[in-house]
Amino acid sequence: MMEIKQTAMAGTLESSDIQITLTPIAGATEIHLDSSVGKQFGEQIKQVITETLASYKVEHVRVDAVDRGALDCTIQARTQTVIQRGLDQVDQVNWEVL
């Protein structure tokens, strides 16, 4: 398991982007999503985030995501960035999971 050491943020609130904040917590992982397309794609967005967290073996985090209609590849990229920042490994990218 990879331990998130610090709160981190990635992404913006601009159209077609998603802003993700990751905070270490004691309990199980929670995902809080605000999305302009939440009704149609909320579950899918959460799934992309969940899968990306799993590929890094990240648990016990609170994810706050504000989505502005991001595509899956964007969601994945922003999640990877926020994980690397939270792990404090911005300059040691974990290429294997990408």
Next chain:
Amino acid sequence: MTTLQVKKINLQNSYHQTAWQKILASENLRVEHHLSYTAGIYDGEQLIATGSLQRNVIKEIAILPHYQGGEVFNLLLSHLMSELSNRGFYHYFVFTKPMYQQTFEYIGFQKVAATAEACLLEKGNQSIDEFVKCFSKKEKGVKQQIGCIVMHANPFTKGHLYLIETAAKACAQVVVFVVEADEGMFSYQERIALVKAGTAHLSNVEVYGGGAYMVNFATFPSYFIEEEEQVIHYQTVLDATIFKEKIAPAINCTVRYVGEEPFSHTTNLYNQALKEVLLPEVQVQVIPRSASLDGQIISASKVREMIEAGASEKLADFVPATTRTFIQEKYHV
């Protein structure tokens, strides 16, 4: 609108400062000083939007009418939020007009409290709902009074002790919150330690930190108000509203105790605002100040003056033994 550019505004430069003041004036915002960071959005050469940070508070958001409603706002707020995270702030606030509450909720902010005139929202890794979970909820008996006191205790004096003891006699339980803002001579850690040490003999008193939510004058901006008096009123009413809606229900508080304030105009206004907002759900008890043996009113500001002047003779009359020992150790007074 590909020509939009986000830049830091250098307010030392009078050309940029004038443009910034003009855009604030167009949104009826007061020019504030002591800002930690100010950003601007430019369409070509023209400044069309601005927003600032003061520590962990977003303020002074102004956007020209033509550019309002979406893109520019999102661009500006994204920039300010990444600037906040660069500065290590992951819990931040917006203090704004009630009409903008929804706009901020839409980008992930949550309301802390709103009054007729102002609205405070927060976002990030802490929230008031999480904060109030830390307190043990008291039994709600029929005749059971649960008292609450919020104090700065800079440092903890016999006056504070008298206030807590008075409450502890009248109530089944007393919860004391110590203001966390570190503005004064004694740090928050020192102040709360002294309150705990000075009240250790009272079995029905609990001491907690007030978090970001109780009497945080430094962080409650008030830029859209013209007059000082109004500024204070706004902030105190909002503070009282947070207490009434969030804090009091979490501990089943039935009565808030405050010390009478003969010297400070601001505290007087604060006490007034508490009565205005809390009644009738929560009672407000104003306790007269206690005096030292020779009839001097005890106040923390006098204690600080004595420490600064190195005048130790009367310190023991003003502060409990626990605080006295600490002052001796830290300041050798």
